[in-house]
Amino acid sequence: MSRSRSQRRRQSIARPRRLAAPPLRFFLPVTVLATLLALMVLRGMANNEVFHDQDIATSVDKATVPTSVLEGGPVVDARGDKNKKPVNYTIPDKTVVLSFDDGPSPQWTPKILEVLKKENVRADFFVTGSMVTRNPALIRQIVAEGHQIGLHTFTHPDLALHSGTRLTWELGETQLALAGVAGIHSSLFRPPYSSTVDALDDWSWPVTKQAGSEGYLTAFIDKDTDDWKRPGVDSIVKAAMPDLPGQGEMVLMHDAGGNRAQTLAALPIIIEKLKDQGYTFRTTAEALGTASANTEVTGYNLWVGKAFVWCTTFSVGLMPWLVALLAVVGVLVMARFALMLVLSAVHVRRVRKKGFSWGDPVTEPVTVVVPAYNEQECITNTLLSLAASDHPIEVIVVDDGSTDDTSAIVEELGLPNVRLIRQQNSGKPTALNTGVAAASHDLIVMMDGDTVFEPSTVRELVQPFADQRVGAVAGNAKVGNRDTLIGAWQHIEYVMGFNLDRRMYDVLNCMPTIPGAIGAFRRTALQQAGGMSDDTLAEDTDVTMALHRAGWKVVYTEDARAWTEAPVSMKQLWSQRYRWSYGTMQAMWKHRHAVLERGPAGHFGRVGLPFVSLFMVVTPLLAPAFDIGMVYGVVFVDAYKTLAAWFAVMALQAVCAWWSFHLDKEKAWHLITLPAQQVVYRVLMYMVLMQSAITALTGGRLRWQKLKRTGEVGLDVTTGAMSS
């Protein structure tokens, strides 16, 4: 008890330091992900997908709205000094301001502009930022034809329901878009879902006040035509007529957001009728006799606006491709789940069938090679567990130049059938080769110095050699320290990897790796494959691929269990995974010619290699895009739907995980940590793969050579915390 407690204590204090990895290794992945997120948001803004909330505030009390504002004209000025005492402006008599909200739309705005041009009338257009980014040419046309642009926010939310920050953001982004497409800013603002000034209430009034304090003139309306309800042309015309003859008015219509045929038809009639009554048509600024609300922007603001529009255009164009790519990956991942479920069931049926055997029982003695580099904490247990084996074995411990007491411990134990070979530190592959060379028997088991076997493990592991085509056997490695968070994650990963992946690979006959922790080889097969090689960082993957190319069968046996100690800190896990993923890349590159070969080598090259590269390299590299998509969905679009989708995928994974635990007869308690594991692992594997890819592309061999000479990557990383 006290032991595990202090263990935990140490971890939590030291965690920040252990996580401190060189910044560069995070820089590129994080940049890529952040850029992706930014592009998605830009595109979502342009398509009015982000923040697209349609909640509309219900009206509340008007206690805080000044009476003068409620009873005044449609334009409210709360700028600067007037913020404490806002002033209303009325449209002068015999003057009418036509205003069109929500546009511009490519379908209706050009037609409305045509009518206005024909009648020689100028009007206000209150545009939304998302429409601006999508229809830049229309904005330029509106401006060129002398109309006035006002802001109607970027995404058209009811601002009464949002924070002041959101208001600032909405207006700022819309100005950016306007600057980008037309080189102008506007100081005229109309809040979405607003109406006449007497409709202001305690929730919407602060919006107007804030807009004023940010320098905007807020334009409400006198007459609402309700044209968006499509009440009929006559009704729209009627609604646009003044209450009292000759009274000035601000008329609201819409040039986007649905079918605007009625608006279009009513517009010439309204203009004719009002002209007959002696009205003149003005923009708000003209009507109030002030300078135009639209000002040209230059310099920095102009270029930022342009950059904004460029990026948006780029992201809108890019996103379909990305979505298609993700869809492909999604389908592949689902297909893989299905395949794993089916093939693991096939494998279980095959090997657990009554009367199944590989052939006659294998009883011949076996050599167990234990490469050891600084394993003083673990080697005793390893050897004691081997001594309890119920199969005749000879153990060869190869001390690869340890700097601790590994050799002394082995000698001191003095177990029968255990031989110790000391060698200069020269890496795990060499140590294994040394052991194989000294082995007296033809069946050779390889294990790690930090691994513990059950008494039956060796016997179970070598039974498949009864089949003469079998050249190597992979055992079932299990995580011993599964009580910590990282341990539990790796436990889940190991159980799934051994019970789904390896069974699938077994059935497909393309097992990519025999785990270093527990594997058995036929000496002849090893010799044909050229022994262990130090060409790659993952000699186990390398030799397994070589065996496939030499035509040997590689199988998985579930009952040969080895208990291993998984890395206990993120840093150790990182370096282990880095070694694995980079090593796998190297091994695949080394054996790439198998794709073109004939016979069993060709089978491996055309089935196994694509499989491995697809699911160990390509998919993990794209997987964080899903997480980014989730962040995007939760934060910007619809949190509930996104989370529901995410948990659905999680449930699917949970089913697979539960199935694998069931196959391994493990209790499924650890699955409660599956959601956390998925999130962390996807990101971790992505980062590791990016680092591996960078290393592979930028003179990785040199770096690896240096690593090898220290001997650390060969063994130390896998042994867990204790040697550091």
Place this chain on the structure above:
Amino acid sequence: MSTGDVFTNTAERGAYGIRDFSDTVALRVTDPAAIPAQRAPEPEEAAPAPARKPGRDRYLDLLRALALVRVVVYHNFSWTWLPIVFPSMGVMFALAGSLMVRSLNRPALSVIRGRLRRLLPPMWLFGAVVVPLMILEGWRPDVHHTTWWWGDLAYWVLPFSEPPFGVPLDTFGGHLPASWAEQICVPLWYLRAYLWYVLLSPLMLKALRKLPWVTLLVPLALAFVINSGLVDQSGRLMEAATDFTTFGSCWLLGMAHGEGLLRRIPQYVVPSLAPLVLMFGYWWLMRSPLDNPRLGHDLEAVPVAQAIWSFGAVMLLLHLSPSWEQWPKPLERFNGVISLLNSRAVTVYLWHSFALVLTEPLIDPLWSNSFFYDHAQWLLASQWTPLVISVPLICLAILLFGWIEDVAAKRRPRLFPYPRRSKGRRRNR
């Protein structure tokens, strides 16, 4: 217990030893004798720690100080995100529960008496200042319920329910808002809740020992029931019940922590479950109706969300619980402030709202000062100004009223228990 752990820990460089892997095979050497003596730990370097009071867990001190600071800042700014970042009240109750369970190996009655002895005198002192002030400003017996009014005053002696205060009152000649007493008495609910937890702790501990998981979740379940709208929540009793259920699970978590229950479950469990609990609490918060849409959802106003969120956060914080005997390097420099806040926690908590209310009459006159009006309007209008001004006011409260905490704890009264020098470090020598 914790002292022993710490020493084994600093000594263990080899980090071998006995491990409890329950259902898995032991991977490590179980017999240290199997390893040559040369690798034996060298205790000489690490062991001689400076003599100091044993058993002071600096991590818990840090949490308590953070909770206090958070409460003050929140009451000044009303930032709705702050309770989400750090659910102070849950943390405070959990810490109290953890302390309570440690003393409960003594007879329950004497423990309860001891707790009350430390809690009530500071409150009495607070009442001795606030109640006369209220009466001075026109607090009078209720015309219709005179007897009740006098009866309720008893809560200023023993806060089974929230001590009463007057609203509206006179304003000290216009210097304070009419609701000043209400604002000052904001922290009092905590004492009421604390009193009930202390009284019920022996029972809760029994239940916790018998059915740990069920007991932990009972207050949460009750919180759902009470806040479901099916129960009439008005009245002094239901007020107490609502707060009791809101933070009951945190108090129990603290007790479970003190009992070592949390250490008995596998380490992966809490960090796996807590995020889900937090997500659930956040979701509950988001689906609750809004008071003011421009301010956003406030955790403090939604008891069920508060209960769930605090439960999840406290679970995580107690899981981490690294038991610092000594400050980690980066925190060393805050030793003084944190120690001060810990030894004057009740004082700071009780008097901080008093200090915040007093900042208003202190800042207001500056508006008539022409220099400030012309050049520093931003300063006068800033929300930070009252916070900055409240700090010396709180220090003043510590000087004036803090000693009673020492008296209540039967210690030698100290004026301002700020440790002179950070421990174990020498300067100017």
